[in-house]
Amino acid sequence: MRQVKFSIEETQIGFLNDHGKYGYKDKSSMVRAALRRLMKDLELESLKESADLYAELYKSDADLRTLTDSATSGWPE
Numbered sequence: 001m002r003q004v005k006f007s008i009e010e011t012q013i014g015f016l017n018d019h020g021k022y023g024y025k026d027k028s029s030m031v032r033a034a035l036r037r038l039m040k041d042l043e044l045e046s047l048k049e050s051a052d053l054y055a056e057l058y059k060s061d062a063d064l065r066t067l068t069d070s071a072t073s074g075w076p077e
Contacts, residue, residue, distance in 0.1 A: 016030060016031070
C-alpha cells in the first residue's frame with residue numbers, strides 16, 4: 001500500500017487517535033474507511049444530480065415524452 005502525507009486539524013488528529021473506540025485497528029484503516037464512504041457518497045450525489053437533470057429534460061421535452069410513450073406502448077402496466 002502506498003503512503004501519502006497530508007495535513008489535518010488538531011480535532012481530526014484527536015478523532016483519529018480514538019480509532020479503537022470506533023472499531024478500527026489503526027488510524028490508516030479508519031482513514032481508508034472514511035475515504036471509501038466519501039467516494040460512495042459523492043458518486044451517489046452525482047447520480048442523483050444526473051437523474052434530476054434527465055427528469056427536468058424529460059419534463060420540458062414534449063417530443064421525448066411522446067417517443068418514450070410510443071416505445072412503452074403495449075407493455076404491461
